[in-house]
Amino acid sequence: MDWGDASRDLVVHADNLEVLPRIPDGAFTTIYLDPPFNTGRSQKRERLRTVRSTEGKRIGFGGHTYEQIVTGLMAYDDTFADYWSFLFPRLEHAWRLLAEDGTLYLHLDYREVHYAKVALDALFGRECFLNEIIWAYDYGARTTKKWPAKHDTILVYVKDPKRYHFDSAEVDREPYMAPGLVTPEKAARGKLPTDVWWHTIVSPTGKEKTGYPTQKPEGILRRMIAASSRPGDRVADFFAGSGTLGAVAQTLGRRFVCIDASADAVDVMRKRLGDGPTYVALPHPVG
Template sequence: MPELWTPDSPSRVIRGDNLEVVAGLPDGAFTIVYLDPPFNTGRSQTRQSTTSVRSASGSVRGFKGQQYERIRGDLMSYDDHFEDYWSFLEPRLAEAWRLLADDGTLYLHLDYREAHYAKVLLDALFGRASFLNEIIWAYDYGAKSKNRWPTKHDTILVYVKNPNGYHFDSTAVDREPYMAPGLVTPEKVAKGKLPTDVWWHTIVSPTGKEKTGYPTQKPEGILRRIVQASSREGDWVLDFFAGSGTTGAVAAALGRRFVLVDQSEESMAVIRARFAKSGVDVEFVTPDD
């Protein structure tokens, strides 16, 4: 089996079950871990789940002991649909935490229906001090509901490995126009403002240059803010659910190195075509080859 990855490797795209793949990656190697898992929308999905995870202290079921077990039990008894979803997601989050560098940041991109559950459990699992932000990505595209407020946002939960020593560089983030430019000085208008924790950003346009045809593709602008703020040039970025490869494309454009993991043949084909078109230097690895 080929070597999956070391810090001396080039950027890589690894095909396989992400839980099995990341178990072979070294502790503390990534400055950003971004997870955009399948949303638990009630549709039938085929997933492999497991209850064992690796950590520095061995196989564990949570880092906060009884408090975590109680909270998880309460939530699972409250909503049985959540139990299956969290059994899938929980061991992947534990691996993500292991893989984060001491100054690293976890970004968990979720549907609004799961964000409140995940926030409570992540607080219990990793500690409330590690919570940094709840980012709301707001957009205005698609069907408009007639019997409730139309739902036009995703949630991104942000947790840092070390609350006293994480990397965050607001000066590296692209600035955006003021919504009320008449209320600030011309100098500030020209400079723009830093994004807040509400990100107004369009989805990937069906006719735009970014479009790859992958159904859950995220816009480069969202990942660009994440990578700019929470990593430096040369740092490693990991994406468990690579999809169309947006994380890798953005990381490469910003001078970061990356590891992408996905099991889907469709994902691999889209990523190969995307990187071939952009000229990004990347190795494709299948562990079973």
């Protein structure tokens, strides 16, 4: 596999720890990591199809009845007895593989993110910490016994605090919460996002949905890639899942490498990304 050919987009079916040592230092301008969150449970997503049936309980147009049948199941086990022996070696490779002007985005939730901050401070140096981004959403299960958890945290680190690339002019803008307090010109243009991103999850009925568990919305990835890389730069996702980074990179003119150990993930990426990337499987992929 020619890792030096930066003109190719790659989707690699393999355990990322088998792949990463083969990639040369400084290969990527932006690395996005969305590892398993160590939730302690299996993550599942059923694929459903609605069909007409005389025994169906859903009533549609003309009084016809329908039922939903399960056509497939995607799942992975999100339980690690020693989570940091799993994640830390991959973070070490992320540091090595970042270009000198590169940026890492590590996406976690409340379970492990505080430990990750300490680990990345040690690995990168505290001076290389750029941001803690809060992605806030309002969907999913509720509880009345505590404040419902409705955000993820994205830690942002740079390889060199004096050389990293960041172009705020390329980032989408947001409406002002109080547009009457700014000029009409500013209100029409919108404001730059802060470190709190209000963005819906992938809609269960939207066009973006692939059916893959834990799929992240393109809007979140687009901000990262647009701000922290340039057209033609190479970006990577070592836990690629449904391939959101690849889909965003295609639209923004970046070259990408997506790696995942799941056969289901690679199947989803083939459908989503088409024939443009080169698809590679190492001798003993998982799935």
